[in-house]
Amino acid sequence: MQTHVATTPFGRRPMTLDQISTQMASRAAPPEAIVHKWKVFQHIREAREAIGASDRSLAILSALLSFHQETTLCADSDLVVFPSNNQLSDRANGMAPATLRRHIAVLVHCGLVIRRDSPNGKRFARKGPTGEIEQAYGFDLAPIVARAEEFRTLAEAVQAEKKALRIVRERLTIARRDVVKLIAAGIEEGVPGDWRAHRARYEDLMGRLPRSASKATIAVILAELSDLRGAVHKALEDFLNSQNSSVNESQAERHKQNSNPDSQHESEQGLRKSEKAEAAAPDNLRALTERDLPLGIVLEACPEIVILAPGSEIRTWRDLLATAQLARAFLGISPSAYQDACAAMGETNAATVIAAILQRAEYISSHGGYLRSLTKRAQDGKFSTWPMVMALLRAKLDAQADGAGGGGGARGSAGSARRIPGETP
Incomplete structure (x- = not known):
């Protein structure tokens, strides 16, 4: 096949310096350069934000x-492909013609x-005459070869940034816990202090931590949280140091019990009281308490309580009950x-109500x-937990939608009501 001669786009599409730069880079690629197209594509996909391409543009690529x-x-080798728009649309999951043209322009621009x-x-x-292609008109994939190393470097940088963000988020989670x-x-424990x-x-x-915080923002919050x-x-250590070291073990145990009475049997007493209340409750109360929310919905609406759980994970209602005791104390x-x-x-x-209160504690x-x-x-x-949790879930989804629209924002709004949304009147 002949070396291509067409360098400018057809019709009203303008020629730009970026396009000339891409052509120059493609011509500068060493003739012996060989790349695996899907490996390069993977690098491009990982670095798509840095490159300027979108998911749908990459579907066309x-x-x-x-x-x-x-x-x-x-x-x-011959790197020009010449599919029609209909063929491209079929392989791009039926993308509309106008959308197809727009994302092709993105690929060229990038x-x-x-x-x-x-x-x-x-x-x-x-x-x-021999059936070999002499001249082809379409899309030249030469930049994939010429810029393969650049794409790999960008992908590695993106991966490193994601790793750094993941690490700082883990440190924030531990600090919060x-x-x-x-x-x-x-x-x-009844320790003196301005708790x-x-x-x-x-x-x-x-409250200052945005839902989708950058690494820099998290680092600032983490420093203050640390x-x-x-x-x-230090307040806890000072209290321990101030205790009389000569106090014997029995006195220490008695102090612990007095500062947290009936802690070992709190859950059992609560369960017995719950059973007695259920037996004496009217029908409408039993109807409310029998309609338990799915655990997944509770955790989706009240993610703050997960931070307190061992391993930052709540899998069962038993886990939530144990974590609610800690949240109650906090x-x-x-x-x-x-x-x-x-x-x-x-x-x-x-426990669900405790999770909701923790979610809106401020x-x-x-x-x-x-x-x-x-x-x-x-x-x-x-009262029922259903409207409370559903309102929290809606508020979370609304905040995420506002953030996606460019508003971003922190967990709460200064104009938010001071009561948990969804309380039945």
Whole structure:
């Protein structure tokens, strides 16, 4: 096949310096260069944001590559493919013609392909007397060969950035868990300190954390959260150091029991109270408590509680019940208030309410008082966890939609109501 002569696009499409640069790079590729087309495509897909291509544009590129018969692309071989728009659309899952043309233009603009347009703009190949292709008009895949190393470098950089983001997110998760559990320990053990201020500072930091935060933003929040963790940990250490080292083991055990009465039997007592309440409850209350929410929906609407779970994972309702006890302590809710909630709503519904309160903690001035209010409504048959959780889930989806529209934003809005949405009137 002849070396191609067409360098400018057909019709109204303009010629640009970027296109000339792509053609120059393609001509500069060494003749012996050989690449695996699907490996290069994988690198392009991983680095698509840096390159400027979209998922749908890459669907067109994948289709174009499929029209080249060989798996490898050689710089000194025929790299022009000439499918019609109908053929391209078929291999791109039926993409509409207008969309197809738009994404072809993106591929050209990004320097992934070169247009080799015929005099009339049609794509075809002219064969010689022996049946070999002498001249082809269509899309030249030479940039895939010429820029293969560039694409690999970009993909490695993207992978490194993703790894760094994953690591800083893991560190943030651990720091959040540490702060919450240390504050809960301080409250439960009766350690002197301004735990309300520590909790308010934590909630303020989490309120400033966007849903889709960059690595730089997470790093800033992580630094402040680490300072808070250090302050809380120091408060606990100072308290331990201030204790009389001569206090014997029995006195220490008695102090622990007095600071957290009935902690070993709290869950069992709550269960017994829940059973008694169910037996004495009116029919409408039993109907509410029997309609348990699926665990997956609860965790989707209230992801904050997952941070507190061992391994940051909640798989069963038993896991949620155990984690709710820790969240209760962090929120400053007394064991008696939680036991009353378990009796009125059932253990799973009470744990769900704790998860919801934790999710919106910064908008509730008194967590214990709010739980007692909901418990009273449940006793009167006027409260269900369904509307509460559904409202939280809708708020999360709305915030994600706003972020996708370019607004971004943090977890909550300053204009949000101070009560959990979805409470039944």
